Ligand code: FES
């Protein structure tokens with residue numbers, strides 16, 4: 001089996017880098033709507049994030065607000081917008 | 082994408098299924114089943130295995146075919162700590178070495194067969210499969226399930242079913258929110274996936290469908306459920322599944338596990354334990370566990386009915402309200418890759434939360450239409 005690309009990233013919107021304001025970790029993020037978020041972490045970002053250690057099932061709130069901010073700044077586009 | 086490209090007929094692609102089986106811990110089921118001092122045949126990983134418990138109490142898993150003349154050890158006899166071949170009585174130890182040939186002065190060189198590392202935990206037997214033949218790394222583990230050894234919980238209720246398709250189909254369920262509505266008659270309202278290292282998690286909240294809901298015998302109506310389900314490795318999922326009723330919660334732990342028989346079939350297992358509570362005193366807990374187990378079995382049957390006629394597809398065409406199928410398969414690929422070749426993309430943390438606004442709208446409408454139609458036909462809602 002080869003690893004394939006998600007068409008939604010190539011046909012629609014790719015993932016874009018976003019930096020967390022609290023820990024400075026760099027992730028790739030994508031939002032297909034205001035409510036939808038995908039996050040691809042890097043080793044570095046995982047090591048830097050203080051929230052991850054607390055709850056691995058939760059999305060870091062600081063990172064989530066950085067992603068929302070990136071949308072409001074126009075750095076990250078929402079697919080449906 | 083150009084207009085011509087977007088107008089082209091979408092072609093379903095499917096590569097040959099790998100003749101390789103996932104690296105990882107696989108659960109063979111409750112250890113008790115293998116502990117009767119008799120050899121047991123298990124068809125797994127494209128081979129025939131023998132599972133037996135020696136007099137020393139160890140549970141062992143060996144290649145079933147005797148290296149002498151090919152006898153089937155799973156038809157043999159346990160003698161002391163060893164399995165004796167039914168053909169010429171060669172004795173094989175749990176470490177895979179021939180310990181004794183009763184009619185010979187000595188055991189020849191090279192008298193060693195394949196032995197699988199085993200793990201006995203929470204009353205379940207696990208085998209470690211690794212096509213490269215390495216032992217399990219210390220950090221690749223199956224978590225303990227606290228309730229199993231506690232009197233506050235019921236005992237395992239376990240089921241097994243042989244499914245005639247490749248086991249990737251069952252893995253895909255991890256990210257497939259919509260099928261829970263269409264196939265399993267549930268109503269997801271929240272859906273999130275997290276892949277990290279050798280784990281893949283699905284967090285799902287759901288409400289009871291008004292067009293399906295029926296109060297149970299005690300008159301309790303289930304309002305919904307919260308499920309946190311994690312695959313630990315390629316084949317063993319632990320689901321902390323809480324059912325919400327008016328005024329109380331019902332806690333259960335559900336195991337959804339499998340082992341490949343060959344590349345075209347797998348053995349699909351479910352296990353459930355239920356926490357005893359004010360509402361579930363004494364035998365009521367066992368009754369509920371049986372009911373839930375039946376419910377899960379029906380869920381499997383619903384999946385199996387789809388798998389029976391669907392086709393394998395490497396390039397699913399996804400909408401934005403579908404889950405991360407490609408990223409899940411990228412995670413799953415790590416188990417089919419030599420350990421040294423596993424890439425950071427396969428194991429890196431990935432989070433994906435679906436926006437359920439649109440699905441919830443559509444499903445609300447659909448359930449309301451079902452209710453209205455039934456009312457018009459004069460059936461009870
Ligand atoms: S084939 Fe097993 S003892 Fe001869």
Ligand SMILES: [Fe+2]
Pocket residue numbers: 254260264265380384
């Ligand atoms: Fe399913």
